[in-house]
Amino acid sequence: MLSFWQDYPEIQNKLRVTQELMVDRLKISNHDIKTALEAMALQGGKMVRPALFYLFAGLTAKASDEKLWQQLIKIAASLEILHSATLIHDDIIDDSPLRRGIPSIEAQFGKDVAVYTxxxxxxxxxxLLIETMAGTPFLEKNAKSMKKILQGELTQMQSAFETTISIRKYMKAISGKTAELLSLSCLEGAYFSGADQKTQHLAKRIGRAIGLAFQIYDDLLNFTVGLDEENKPILTDVRLGIFTLPLLIARENNPEKILPYLQAPEKLTREACLELSDLVAENGGMTGALLIANGLTQKALADIEKLPDGSNKVLLTQATQALLERKY
Amino acid sequence: MLSFWQDYPEIQNKLRVTQELMVDRLKISNHDIKTALEAMALQGGKMVRPALFYLFAGLTAKASDEKLWQQLIKIAASLEILHSATLIHDDIIDDSPLRRGIPSIEAQFGKDVAVYTxxxxxxxxxxLLIETMAGTPFLEKNAKSMKKILQGELTQMQSAFETTISIRKYMKAISGKTAELLSLSCLEGAYFSGADQKTQHLAKRIGRAIGLAFQIYDDLLNFTVGLDEENKPILTDVRLGIFTLPLLIARENNPEKILPYLQAPEKLTREACLELSDLVAENGGMTGALLIANGLTQKALADIEKLPDGSNKVLLTQATQALLERKY
Structure with a gap:
């Protein structure tokens, strides 16, 4: 999936080096688990978090400063490794058979090994944090971010099947679950490359907007994917009791129509799911959520415009568009 | 269970303050989980890890140095909180309904919430580490210890049902699973109170010996507890495929008699368990394991003897005897 970055060879190269470092660091005495962690690192998706980190770091860090880049690579790896840890635990919760096209740690070794892995x-x-961030405020910031991420996950889980869940609570959950780590990735890229305060502030805000948009596009997709294919599971979020923005907007607009579907969503038939999907669209859920996500994307792009000029600013604009557009 | 320390009022008081700090730090936005974490902290067993930490800190730290003690309390809390985190995840693996007499987080909220909690x-x-250990080698030491603890758990899990598991592998697993954190607790007590190198070195070694002995006594207990009570589950470790020292010694001494019981241990009837328990005793498993555990206890006590004289040295000797004797 690093092919996503093929038009950005510098970023792609750095991501490859990051993967190598990850494989090296995730070594564990048990051979099978080691192999599984290695595969997970190498299949590593688009590596959005380290990529955003590098895009921001590149605004300020000199390409020739090898010592600095060695540190930066470790920090980029820390972001992707934190993300991997949350995925391994997420797969326990979702009972996911696959992760990035290969069997999840849980599917390969069972829940128990997955917890400890x-x-x-x-x-x-x-x-990695301890090696790279001692003496900076970022040890503490990382601990705080991790707390927010976990609180986001717990909020989402504890409000599953809650038919009256507010849009505010949804935003809070995705803010922790997705936006927090993207925001941290951008901020760390700016900070550790020595960017000024203004750039750091913008980085944090841009990461947050990209993260929220990213998650909302993802949630929109869950209302359309598989609708045309008889054998594909559809509306998987709703059926797990996870009520996301498109549904919540439609419910605000037309509670009488929508609420009956949410009483026992785990039992919805395919037909009922198709009806609900239509109802969400008819009652402004899709366009409403799309408007919000597009607004966030525009906000991110406008903030990117305020960054110091240079080739990386152009890259960042293109990458943001590519990342968010591919989603919907 | 802090009543275990009733003859050591100073330690007991410090443990109470530690519990208060734990409750304060484990605050989480979700009300139910907050309550559960609070109950877990307050029911906190004997708090062996912070207690050992305080016993070692008391060798060197002046009682009047309030600022130092405030730091020490945070460090003691970090040890017990790390232990709690591993327990919460252990309960997922073991499907334990109870922990310290109250429902486990898993039993109360399910596996999913327990993973994130x-x-x-x-x-x-x-x-807590970041607040108290910045600039010391102990951030790194803690990360290393945590790795060893998890590798110990994984080793034990991955070698479950392995009839040929070596005594060496067993020792390695309990060394990670139990001894590592007890050793760290003693070492941190010495280091953060400003003890000299020699005391630090002894602390680490004493903690390790106590930890190994503690675990072996526990494993011995699993071969005797409940044997006389018709309705109590017995030999629970063996039936989970966890083959511990008494069994391994008996297997070395008489493989023909012991091995047949280990082929499908999850299916052993109560009668077969009683037979196996007898066989383990007849073939030197109980006395052999007891000799090793007693040897470790003696080693710990001899090392305590080498510590600087003072009232805490007496306390430490008594507490070690009490901790280990109550086990068997």
Missing amino acids: GDFTYTVYFE | GDFTYTVYFE
Whole structure:
């Protein structure tokens, strides 16, 4: 999936080096688990978090400053390793058979090993932080971010099947679950490359807007994917009791129509799901959520415009558009 | 269970203050989880790890140095919070309905919430480390210890049902699973109170010996507890495929008699368990394991003897005897 970055060879190269470092750091005495962690690192998706980190770091860091870049690579790896740890634990919760096209740690080794393997992965993350961030405020910032991420996950989980869940609560959950780590990635890229305060502030805000937009586009997709294919599971979020923005907007607009579907969503038939999907669209859920996501994307792009000029600013604009557009 | 320390009022008081700090730090936005974490902290067992930490800190730290003690209390809390995090995740693995006499987080909220609540607890642990250990080698040491603990758990899990598991592998697993954190607790007590190198070195070694002995006594107990009570589950470790020292010694001494019981241990009837328990005793498993555990206890006590004289040295000797004797 690093092919996503093929038009950005510098970023792609850095991501490859990051993967190598991840494989090296995730070594564990148990051979099978080691192999699984290695595969997970190498299949590593688009590596959005380290990529955003590098895009921001590149605004300020000199390409020739090798010592600095060695540190930056470790920090980029810490972001992706934290993300991997949360994914390993997420897969326990979702009982996911696959992750990035290969069997999840849970599917390969069972829940029990997955719990400890996720914990082990968190430890590797902390080791990298300790090596790179001692004496900076970022040890503390990382701990705070991790707390927010977990509170976001817990909020979402505890409000599953809550038919009256507010849009505010949804935004809070995705703010922790997705936006927090993207925001931290951008901020760390700016900070550790030595960017000024203004750039750091913008980086944090841009990451947050991209993160929120990213998640809302993802949630929109869940209302359309698979609708035309008889055998594909559809509206998987709703059926898990996860009520996201398109549904919540439609429910605000037309509670009488929408609410009956939410009483026992785990039992919805395919037909009922198709009806609900239509109802969400008819009652402004899709366009409403799309408007909000597009607004966030525009906000991110406008903030990117305020960054110091240079080739990386152009890259960042293009990458943001590519990242968010591919989603919907 | 703090009543265990009733003859040591100073330690007991410090443990109470530690519990208060734990409750304060484990605050989480979700009300139910907050309550559960609070109950877990307040029911906190004997708090062996902070207690050992305080016993070692008391060798060197002046009682009047309030500022130092405030730091020490945070460090003691970090040890118990790390232990709690591992317990929350252990309960997922064991499907334990109870923990310290109250329903486990898993039993109360399900596996999913327990995964994230354990992760959240790890984060609070890291926050406390960052606040108290910046600029010392102990951030790194903690990360390394956590890795060893998890590798110990994974080793034990991955070698479950392995009939040929070596005594060496067993020792390695309990060394990670139990001894590592007890050793760290003693070492941190010495280091952060400003003890000299020699005391630090002894502390680490004493903690390790106590930890190994503690675990072996526990494992011995699993071969005797409940044997006389018709309705109590017995030999629970063996039936989970966890083959511990008494069994391994008996297997070395008489493989023909022992091995047949280990082929499908999850299916052993109560009668077969009683037979196996007898066989383990007849073939030197109980006395052999007891000799090793007693040897470790003696080693710890001999090392305590080498510590600087003072009232805390007497306390430490008594507490070690009490901790280990009550086990068997």
